[in-house]
Amino acid sequence: MTTLTSPPPAPVDPPPEISPGGRTALRGTLIAVAATLVVGSVAALSVTAWGLSTVRVLSDSHTLPAAMRSLVVDTADIPVAIRIATDPDAREAHATLRLVNTANSGDHRLALTTAGPETRIILEGRPSPTFGWARGGEITVTLPPEQARRLSVRTQQETGVVHAQADLDQLTARTTHGAIVLSGSARRVEVQTVDGEVTARDPISVRERFAATTSEGEIVVDFRDAAPRTVEAISRTGDIVLGLPDRGPYLVRAQSGDATRVQVEETSDPAEATSEITARTDTGSVVIEESDDGWGR
Numbered sequence: 001m002t003t004l005t006s007p008p009p010a011p012v013d014p015p016p017e018i019s020p021g022g023r024t025a026l027r028g029t030l031i032a033v034a035a036t037l038v039v040g041s042v043a044a045l046s047v048t049a050w051g052l053s054t055v056r057v058l059s060d061s062h063t064l065p066a067a068m069r070s071l072v073v074d075t076a077d078i079p080v081a082i083r084i085a086t087d088p089d090a091r092e093a094h095a096t097l098r099l100v101n102t103a104n105s106g107d108h109r110l111a112l113t114t115a116g117p118e119t120r121i122i123l124e125g126r127p128s129p130t131f132g133w134a135r136g137g138e139i140t141v142t143l144p145p146e147q148a149r150r151l152s153v154r155t156q157q158e159t160g161v162v163h164a165q166a167d168l169d170q171l172t173a174r175t176t177h178g179a180i181v182l183s184g185s186a187r188r189v190e191v192q193t194v195d196g197e198v199t200a201r202d203p204i205s206v207r208e209r210f211a212a213t214t215s216e217g218e219i220v221v222d223f224r225d226a227a228p229r230t231v232e233a234i235s236r237t238g239d240i241v242l243g244l245p246d247r248g249p250y251l252v253r254a255q256s257g258d259a260t261r262v263q264v265e266e267t268s269d270p271a272e273a274t275s276e277i278t279a280r281t282d283t284g285s286v287v288i289e290e291s292d293d294g295w296g297r
Contacts, residue, residue, distance in 0.1 A: 058108050069150060073121045073157075079160050080097075080139055080160050082141075082161075083138060084163065085142055086142070090142055093144060095140070095141045097123070109124055152172075154174075158176050173190075178195075179193065179199065185206065186204075190211045198218075206227075209231075211232040218235065219242075227247070228275060230275065233279045234279075240287070243290065244291055250266055258285040260286045261289070
């Protein structure tokens with residue numbers, strides 16, 4: 001019987017040795033790379049630490065006139081939210097600012113001016129050119145309920161959300177980059193945003209006119225009690241969803257670039273209509289339906 005044996009493995013040549021000069025060059029390269037990483041990390045951490053060390057929280061507060069019937073809040077290009085709220089325990093109206101900013105951006109404060117029944121609140125201060133992320137906050141206007149019901153409020157801002165959580169006479173809100181969130185009631189509501197949605201977290205009550213316009217956002221609002229006499233909801237790219245009380249008939253003018261669904265009692269006679277509803281979107285869909293007693297559909 002013949003036994004076959006495998007040939008011995010071929011000898012493997014050892015890796016060539018690095019010359020002393022090569023080893024010195026390699027060590028130098030590794031040291032240079034490590035030093036660069038360390039220096040970069042230290043520099044980045046130093047810049048971050050310096051930036052954080054300059055961040056501070058600013059606050060300011062003013063009492064608003066009891067005879068005020070019109071309030072204007074203007075934040076210019078400083079990104080803050082505006083909150084309008086009522087407090088049954090409040091004896092007087094007041095405005096409060098809380099703002100995060102950098103120390104080298106100067107002070108920010110609420111500048112208050114009053115002319116007759118109108119009060120204006122302007123957020124003054126120089127925006128930070130270095131740390132744009134370190135700017136933001138909120139202006140809260142707190143109102144006694146009785147004064148709020150007689151008050152016309154107008155807000156103007158470049159960037160920031162509007163939270164209207166009060167029963168007002170009239171609300172007019174304008175923002176470029178931000179949402180408008182509604183609750184409560186008003187005689188008239190006119191709101192406009194370019195890049196943001198218009199929404200109501202709970203059904204709202206508007207007696208005369210509701211108008212909402214947005215370019216890049218949805219409009220989702222339910223009405224309680226009775227729909228306003230006129231409703232206008234216009235969006236360029238977003239969907240529109242309106243919930244109306246079962247108190248029609250309604251004169252509905254709806255136009256969409258996607259789909260339109262109207263599920264309320266309709267009429268073509270303006271004299272017979274409880275409300276006139278206009279809803280238009282270029283690329284989104286339109287849904288007009290009966291609102292539930294609560295918010296959920």
